[in-house]
């Protein structure tokens with residue numbers, strides 16, 4: 001057997017499949033699995049494959065590069081992307097049969113040029129900004145975008161396949177902004193329909209809205225975080241059986257005794273009051289572990305949670321083994337599915353004043369290698 005890795009991320013693809021199936025069942029409409037940012041740190045291509053196996057009708061990514069990488073990996077299904085800058089390689093996107101989101105008539109002009117270059121009909125989706133003030137046409141500029149889209153559709157340049165928007169506060173279901181955004185979206189659909197557009201999919205819901213706001217499901221839901229088994233609205237969702245797919249673990253590098261008065265890590269922010277044992281865990285903010293979690297987070301060593309002491313360094317962090325016998329080489333779980341009593345990505349989010357999205361995405365884009373397991377086909381897999 002290979003020696004245990006210094007530190008690694010273990011991703012259970014069966015958990016991804018399970019979550020996608022659960023979301024499809026809850027939603028009752030087709031699902032877009034959002035795999036941007038390298039699949040929220042889980043690995044875009046393996047996650048996309050698992051999602052397709054579980055029936056995801058669509059994949060969603062932010063950038064054209066991400067969408068083209070999915071095509072290059074062999075994915076032939078529907079893929080939507082939504083974030084560009086002027087001069088982007090629309091040709092490649094049109095040629096690859098991607099669904100391209102347009103926010104402005106200027107973007108449609110660029111897509112029209114690509115249609116001329118490639119000789120293919122583009123697939124275009126229009127986005128209305130219903131209150132996030134991020135991408136999308138403002139309500140004031142919506143009718144003009146719709147007109148331009150209808151004109152290009154009549155000319156045979158593209159097919160308008162979808163109309164969509166995005167919530168600002170769906171993780172706070174009682175926020176009146178949700179009602180206002182949904183009303184604004186319905187108005188945008190009416191305008192588009194009156195102009196003669198007949199989009200195949202109208203979509204508004206992300207993970208939280210999929211679970212908490214049935215009226216927002218329309219023809220398709222876009223699920224990111226819940227596909228990875230993390231709760232999009234902690235404290236608000238219940239009874240949905242999601243399995244966290246990512247475990248972050250390391251091997252204990254060193255164990256040493258410290259005396260009362262000894263300070264631990266940079267800045268001496270934690271000082272031992274009693275004799276104790278400190279364990280050196282060989283991961284730090286260079287691996288995506290939030291520096292802010294110092295003195296707040298916990299890890300699992302053996303069968304007990306142990307507190308992180310002092311500041312998190314670039315490559316290392318220190319935990320208090322509280323006098324227990326542990327040896328270098330023993331397993332340290334930073335977070336996992338929580339079933340073994342260990343912390344979850346949500347616990348790390350709370351210890352670091354952030355959200356679980358950032359925990360998994362940053363750890364997954366750091367230095368730790370990823371290893372894939374499948375607890376369905378190989379139940380004995382060491383996850």
Ligand SMILES: *Cc1c(COP(=O)(O)O)cnc(C)c1O
Nearest residue numbers: 034166206207208222223224225
């Ligand atoms: C990231 C993203 C999603 C997925 O959101 P979750 O909260 O992770 O489900 C959906 N739609 C858009 C436009 C996004 O940018």
